[in-house]
Amino acid sequence: MTSTNPIQTTLTVAPDSPVGRLRLGRSAAQWDAAVGHRFVDELFAGSIDDGVLAGYLVQDYQFFDAFLSMLGGCVAHADRLESKLRFAAQLGMLAADEDGYFQQAFTQLGVPEEQWRDPELSRAAAGFQSEMYDAVAQAEYADLLVMLVIAEWLYLDWGERDAELPERYVHSEWIELHRGEAFASWCQFLVDELNRVWPAAEAAGRAAELTARWERAVALELDFFDVTYEGHAD
Numbered sequence: 001m002t003s004t005n006p007i008q009t010t011l012t013v014a015p016d017s018p019v020g021r022l023r024l025g026r027s028a029a030q031w032d033a034a035v036g037h038r039f040v041d042e043l044f045a046g047s048i049d050d051g052v053l054a055g056y057l058v059q060d061y062q063f064f065d066a067f068l069s070m071l072g073g074c075v076a077h078a079d080r081l082e083s084k085l086r087f088a089a090q091l092g093m094l095a096a097d098e099d100g101y102f103q104q105a106f107t108q109l110g111v112p113e114e115q116w117r118d119p120e121l122s123r124a125a126a127g128f129q130s131e132m133y134d135a136v137a138q139a140e141y142a143d144l145l146v147m148l149v150i151a152e153w154l155y156l157d158w159g160e161r162d163a164e165l166p167e168r169y170v171h172s173e174w175i176e177l178h179r180g181e182a183f184a185s186w187c188q189f190l191v192d193e194l195n196r197v198w199p200a201a202e203a204a205g206r207a208a209e210l211t212a213r214w215e216r217a218v219a220l221e222l223d224f225f226d227v228t229y230e231g232h233a234d
């Protein structure tokens with residue numbers, strides 16, 4: 001018998017696992033729309049307007065700030081040593097490679113520090129910050145994992161697009177940071193962790209709340225790309 005997994009991804013995710021059911025639930029079409037977004041098309045083509053990309057990265061640096069807090073929350077609240085160590089290692093990678101990309105990109109795109117340091121948040125960036133800091137304040141591993149699985153797996157799904165890489169560093173490096181073996185295995189770890197802790201969270205009566213959190217975060221991912229183009233004429 002052959003069966004095709006309805007989840008199109010390079011990760012191993014059973015459709016009837018907790019994470020598979022979340023992925024295929026009410027926000028599935030928004031996930032697919034984010035992965036196939038104009039932003040991703042233009043990034044791979046190397047044709048994205050420099051001002052549009054700069055605006056996206058300025059907002060995403062604020063996302064990155066809150067994202068680091070979530071990883072710190074996972075070091076604090078994960079239920080076992082080997083998981084804490086995985087988050088600690090990822091924090092080190094982000095401090096080097098991802099922060100390095102942002103700094104290089106701001107220089108290459110001519111974004112001065114006063115513009116990236118403390119910008120007015122877009123609707124989506126503000127929504128994400130409150131959602132992420134809420135998960136940090138909740139101090140529950142499952143809540144943090146829901147946010148992280150979406151943020152990382154959705155970016156892997158577009159990053160692994162089968163297309164040639166663009167020439168410029170500002171384009172290609174943002175793709176490289178979200179594809180490849182190291183990033184895929186990090187995403188697989190997050191998915192496997194959420195599947196592992198889900199039954200206990202469900203037994204504690206938290207499934208509906210976590211599912212609602214999933215749906216809000218996927219909507220924010222799509223909106224994050226959408227707002228990037230608002231106020232920019234074609």
Ligand SMILES: Cc1ncc(CO)c(N)n1
Binds near residue numbers: 063067152155
């Ligand atoms: C909005 C957003 N979602 C996900 C990622 C990847 O973690 C990112 N850098 N920005």
